[in-house]
Amino acid sequence: MSTAAETTPAVARPVSRSRAFRRSPAGRVLAKVPFWILILAIFVYALFPFYWALRSAFMPATELFNTPIKYFPTDPTLANFREVLSSNFFQRALLNSTIVAGSVTLVSLAIGSLAAYALGRFRFHGRTFVLYLMLSMTIFPQIAILGALYTMISGFHIVWFINFPKLYDTPWALIFTYVIFTLPFTIWVLTSFMRGLPGDLEEAAYVDGATPLQVFYKVLLPLIAPGLVTTGLLAFIAAWNEYLYAVSFIQSPSHYTVPVAIVSFTAKGGNAFQVPWGQIMAATVVVTLPLIAATLVLQRRILAGLTAGAVKG
Amino acid sequence: MSTVATPAPAPRRRRRRTGLQRRQTRIGWLLLLPALAAVGFVAIYPLGKTVYESFTNQEFLQGLEPTKWVGLDNYRTLWHDTVFRDAAWLTIKFTLITVSFEFVLGLIIALVVNSNFKGRGPMRAVMLVPWAIPTVVAAKMWQWMLDDVFGVVNDLGMKLHILSHPYAWISDPATALGSVCAVDIWKTTPFVALLLLAGLQVIPRDLYEAASVDGASQLQQFWRITLPLLRPAIAVTLIFRTLDALRVFDVFSVFFGNRPDTQTMAIYAQSTIVGDGHVGYGAAISVAIFLIISVFVVIYMTFMRVTEE
Numbered sequence A: 001m002s003t004a005a006e007t008t009p010a011v012a013r014p015v016s017r018s019r020a021f022r023r024s025p026a027g028r029v030l031a032k033v034p035f036w037i038l039i040l041a042i043f044v045y046a047l048f049p050f051y052w053a054l055r056s057a058f059m060p061a062t063e064l065f066n067t068p069i070k071y072f073p074t075d076p077t078l079a080n081f082r083e084v085l086s087s088n089f090f091q092r093a094l095l096n097s098t099i100v101a102g103s104v105t106l107v108s109l110a111i112g113s114l115a116a117y118a119l120g121r122f123r124f125h126g127r128t129f130v131l132y133l134m135l136s137m138t139i140f141p142q143i144a145i146l147g148a149l150y151t152m153i154s155g156f157h158i159v160w161f162i163n164f165p166k167l168y169d170t171p172w173a174l175i176f177t178y179v180i181f182t183l184p185f186t187i188w189v190l191t192s193f194m195r196g197l198p199g200d201l202e203e204a205a206y207v208d209g210a211t212p213l214q215v216f217y218k219v220l221l222p223l224i225a226p227g228l229v230t231t232g233l234l235a236f237i238a239a240w241n242e243y244l245y246a247v248s249f250i251q252s253p254s255h256y257t258v259p260v261a262i263v264s265f266t267a268k269g270g271n272a273f274q275v276p277w278g279q280i281m282a283a284t285v286v287v288t289l290p291l292i293a294a295t296l297v298l299q300r301r302i303l304a305g306l307t308a309g310a311v312k313g
Numbered sequence B: 001m002s003t004v005a006t007p008a009p010a011p012r013r014r015r016r017r018t019g020l021q022r023r024q025t026r027i028g029w030l031l032l033l034p035a036l037a038a039v040g041f042v043a044i045y046p047l048g049k050t051v052y053e054s055f056t057n058q059e060f061l062q063g064l065e066p067t068k069w070v071g072l073d074n075y076r077t078l079w080h081d082t083v084f085r086d087a088a089w090l091t092i093k094f095t096l097i098t099v100s101f102e103f104v105l106g107l108i109i110a111l112v113v114n115s116n117f118k119g120r121g122p123m124r125a126v127m128l129v130p131w132a133i134p135t136v137v138a139a140k141m142w143q144w145m146l147d148d149v150f151g152v153v154n155d156l157g158m159k160l161h162i163l164s165h166p167y168a169w170i171s172d173p174a175t176a177l178g179s180v181c182a183v184d185i186w187k188t189t190p191f192v193a194l195l196l197l198a199g200l201q202v203i204p205r206d207l208y209e210a211a212s213v214d215g216a217s218q219l220q221q222f223w224r225i226t227l228p229l230l231r232p233a234i235a236v237t238l239i240f241r242t243l244d245a246l247r248v249f250d251v252f253s254v255f256f257g258n259r260p261d262t263q264t265m266a267i268y269a270q271s272t273i274v275g276d277g278h279v280g281y282g283a284a285i286s287v288a289i290f291l292i293i294s295v296f297v298v299i300y301m302t303f304m305r306v307t308e309e
Helices: A002-006 A017-023 A025-057 A079-086 A088-121 A127-138 A142-153 A171-195 A200-207 A212-223 A225-241 A244-249 A258-263 A277-297 A299-310 B011-053 B073-079 B082-114 B120-132 B135-145 B152-159 B173-200 B205-213 B218-246 B250-256 B265-275 B279-308
Strands: A156-159 A162-164
Touching: A025 A277, A025 B082, A025 B120, A025 B135, A025 B173, A079 A088, A079 A277, A088 A127, A088 A171, A088 A212, A088 A225, A088 A258, A088 A277, A088 B011, A127 A171, A127 B011, A142 A171, A142 A244, A142 B011, A142 B265, A142 B279, A171 A225, A171 A244, A171 B011, A200 A212, A212 A225, A225 A277, A225 A299, A244 A258, A244 B265, A258 A277, A258 B135, A258 B250, A277 A299, A277 B120, A277 B135, A299 B120, B011 B279, B073 B279, B082 B120, B082 B173, B082 B218, B082 B265, B082 B279, B120 B173, B135 B173, B135 B250, B173 B218, B173 B250, B205 B218, B218 B279, B265 B279
Parallel strands: none
Antiparallel strands: A156 A162
């Protein structure tokens, strides 16, 4: 809003005293003060919970569970991190989440880029219908099909002798069901990337006698690589963060994903009555750091992908 | 062949156009096949199955009695189910509170960040951070901050003389809903701001210049230029946020488990299906959630269309 005022051309117009003050050098600095206070407030609001998690993760339990509470660890310790990272339970959870989120991402990118090729570069009847079908899928409430998925992954009879395997309590159950929220989104965003490409390269390839599939992976795929990275990261984050299906379809602790593990975290060899907040906070820091790093590195692209997915819808 | 990608084929190729069209159609559907199969199998089939199950008395452990068609029995029970009614009411309250806070705060933040200042890039990155972390993790962080004895919220509140005594924010029914809303608002406001910011950035600058030449105040500019031109972005943001809020599960589940006074619709459905194994009745709850969400979508759509004209 302030830019609009700044860029106002100096038009001959009676200038009031307050306006004259606002234009003077000192006034300019002073007028900015509320603005910077607002910026600072947003910064603190967004980041304070992270600071608090870090502060608690570096505190020994004796200091953590003591009043009055301290805002900064006086003798920081890595004990909480050591406990968490050495626990078998948490290592398994990290591995499980990586496998699940990684597979879901790869599957949706593979299927999604083929579909985006069709939707973005071909003209045929029913294309618009499919696009809208995918769009409606992105706002599909996952809870609406929980019951059906629950019975499906418990194994069921399809036709004749074909049975759907029992996926309950395996990572497959999650890989299978997570596709519902990663794939439609992937298709929608990749289609907009495909549409943005110029037609000349493709035409040249066709003239040279390439087949549509060759055009796809030799010409188009390298060109939409940035789009693949963005959508891949978004799909990965969505799968990594998912909780409802993970807590419903997984039973044994050795198959827990990270969110389920963090919720059911208990102290190692523990005291059942004291929640190990130091370790939980260390775990949250460990889990969120890679996500934060990836978002910071790719923030421009993520924003482009998110707005392509949301605003253009 | 060369016209595969170009929207308007050259006139001299008109003779071959039908063949080409047929070829494009065939290849197009072939490429779509895996995606359609996946969506059909993971989304559309289960949706149909859920609707079917909602008319049966299916149980997860089918030992006792065989599954049979019970007609509208589940829906009749649901209509008189006070637990569901409370859950629906709580979810709607949560939705109204969080979406309105997120929208107002998000709009303010978007307007601030939209101005040119040093550090705008880092600012936007910082705003993405709460969005990127798992909701469960955000809930855990806040649960610890809201701790009644060692929590920072009570401590700060007492030091600043806002609170007269420490609160048990999460276990006290009076503040339970408020504390859940606080987590959701913290996690999603920056994201709402980013979506609105994307909308703000496509508004042409010269509109504001022209308006200030004509002597319009900043407030007038906001009401007459910014808000009307931002409407599409606002509509999309509100729809997405409302749908998300209506199916809320994670934060409530972490904060309260299955505590009866703080169940959302999604938690009730999940515990009915997975906890109790009542697949048939749970399916009916799911369908009800689906319908309630659809009602909200229709309200938004018609409202936005009416105001557009």
